[in-house]
Amino acid sequence: MRSASFSMINKCAKKYASQCNRSPYMGLIRALTGDAQENWTEALIFLNCLIVRCPSNKRRAQFLARLQNLGINNELRKIAANPESIATVMKQLVNVQINFKEILPSTQFLISIHKNRVEQLE
Secondary structure (H helix, E strand, O other): OHHHHHHHHHHHHHHHHHHHOOOOOHHHHHHHHOOOHHHHHHHHHHHHHHHHOOOOHHHHHHHHHHHHHOOHHHHHHHHHHOOOOOHHHHHHHHHHHHHHOOOOHHHHHHHHHHHHHHHHHO
16 A cells, blocks of 8 residues: 555656656645745655655655755755744654655754753753
8 A cells, every 4th residue: 555655646746747847746845945834844744755655765765866856955954944943844854854864964953952952951
């Protein structure tokens, strides 16, 4: 079931992209470029679902490479650096980082600040 849902979504994204002369998943990247945090949350939830439902590590790597070629890393860094990001956006961003197996530098900086604060309080 997992691989079937990913395959169907992937096929639809490719077909729609070919009809519109765009790259597949460009709409997902555009949802992350705007200022509406509700769009960020929904796009990140969808992205997490797709990553989790990839049928194999090879397909996951191909999917992530496609997203990285479209510039998703820049958009995720922008969201992570935004001090006004709401908690649900940050939670989904953390899930994306776990699924990508990559920590964004700005998030890593925030983690180190909180770690230092905890050590000072102890």
